[in-house]
Amino acid sequence: MSTPKMKLSCPMPKLDYDRISLAHGGGGTLTNNLLAKGVFDLLGNELLDKHHDGAIFDWSGKTAFTTDSFVISPLFFPGGDIGELAVNGTVNDLAMCGAIPKYLSLSFIIEEGLMMDDFWRILISIKSACEAANVKVITGDTKVVENGKGDKIFINTTGIGHVMDGAQIDIDRVSVGDAIIVSDVIASHGIAIMSVREGLEFDSDILSDTRPLHNACNSLIQTFGSSIKLLKDPTRGGLASVLNEIARDSANGILLEETKIPIDNQVKAACEILGLDPLYVANEGIFIAVVEADKAEEVVVHLKSLDPNSKATVIGSVTEKHPRQVVIKSGIGGKRIVNMLVGQQLPRIC
């Protein structure tokens, strides 16, 4: 469950239109006004303020570079919105590289007719999330497509960060005996979205877990160095799909213990009602760490010291048995293979 988040409150500037029009993407006066009053004022910094075709800065060292487009529906959901998600998603992908997130690009594809109020709420949310993650938006782009050719707003963020000294995140380092740790309860994001998605509505207090993970990941690397072999955030496809990718790409097996996998009781109940296996439900605010076995308990203690509410725990291990397969052991000792998600559970979960 995510903790309550502080949001900035900035009055919307006086703009000439209530809704985004095609002309806001035309590259002329409306585009310039929207950027000047709507974006640059809010997100401005010394690099973005140059308004050039790109940002220019000095940089040196091992670098992580990652991109994600966000198409989530609805735009506003329990626990977050597309703006916050777009920042956190890319911040987290940098964190999974063992990097300290630094700069983001921000690109909008807006459907004609998007309410200016909604765009403003999303911008405010982006600003808040950037401040929380200590990243800056330094370059961007805005396109507008005709009504019916998009869906309100899609956001791409691309990020760069400094890979930490001592980070040795590499799938090739995963080896037999390593412990698999999950940083917190699973499946909250997907269930929060489903709880408000058309046709699937039910009352719940379940919130998306969207949040930046770089502090926890950076702290693990600072404390445990190369004992942290891999970090992955189990977003689309859930825990099962990401663990299958790790098994496949490392050519090892993974054995999970079902009773160890942390899940909120409400989320578990919702999964049962909806007939969903929580192992396949999307997450946005947790990560999997593959760590040297003899450091596993220390890593868990460390994660709990960073967040006393964390349900971090060892959920399994890497094994030489059943290479390239993920197997789960149930509470009563039975075993079954957990495949990668076949098809998809719910479109546009992120």
Next chain:
Amino acid sequence: MSTPKMKLSCPMPKLDYDRISLAHGGGGTLTNNLLAKGVFDLLGNELLDKHHDGAIFDWSGKTAFTTDSFVISPLFFPGGDIGELAVNGTVNDLAMCGAIPKYLSLSFIIEEGLMMDDFWRILISIKSACEAANVKVITGDTKVVENGKGDKIFINTTGIGHVMDGAQIDIDRVSVGDAIIVSDVIASHGIAIMSVREGLEFDSDILSDTRPLHNACNSLIQTFGSSIKLLKDPTRGGLASVLNEIARDSANGILLEETKIPIDNQVKAACEILGLDPLYVANEGIFIAVVEADKAEEVVVHLKSLDPNSKATVIGSVTEKHPRQVVIKSGIGGKRIVNMLVGQQLPRIC
């Protein structure tokens, strides 16, 4: 007019589906198969092949970082397609920063139902354009939205490049007396798109000018160093809008000579038929250089030495008169103010 381009010819891999489905964006087996067979095989390199959440590499020096989303319709147009455009567009924004383009991220937002053949054609085109521009795609993302919630495919590319030693591209360096050079004929891209756009069809041989501009721009900086004060590509909004941005941001006036502005006769005729001012028509393969006046003719000669077909020429100058305004002098000596594009000419031109 762009020169004929060599395209790679790669047979499409055998995939399980003729069209992209929602499940291709689900993060499970179909996403993985599509990436493995469709994307990684074609675009693979030592960084992309890691399949991690981001790419990791060593980097040092002054850096340019830029992003663009491409929503052009139709996807395939005379002289190019969305894939090539998406690579060239970001390569060119890096070039306008005085940078040598190096790495790209690549993010797709695909509408359910996109023909796999079309996706493959676009991927081939991306690969060709990357090779032509000497850049590598090193990280990416694929999302799929429901039929009717997108329009076939949108592409975001974000790029990083090394700013060249000696480059001093900065709007604050633009000063009275500087020459304004355009690298080639204007308005070809916009007219090529209009020629095939629904409701505006007419026969023409006009091709989009989409092409990478980094070789020309990099060569100018290498040869003329700080005498090159600003580089801008006049895409959406055309020459008029970009020159207005330069006038506004430098607080200077710009005086153009109408008869000097190079335009292909066919393009000019098409503009007259369509009632369009070519100054506002989008370009994808030309740039404006603001240069020290006493180097202007040498710069033009240099551009023509790089491309014997180039119609590069001095089209105007920076003046202390009419600050923040662009004024054009006609062939018979009359003057008029050229404003930034108001509204937009044609949506989704890039």
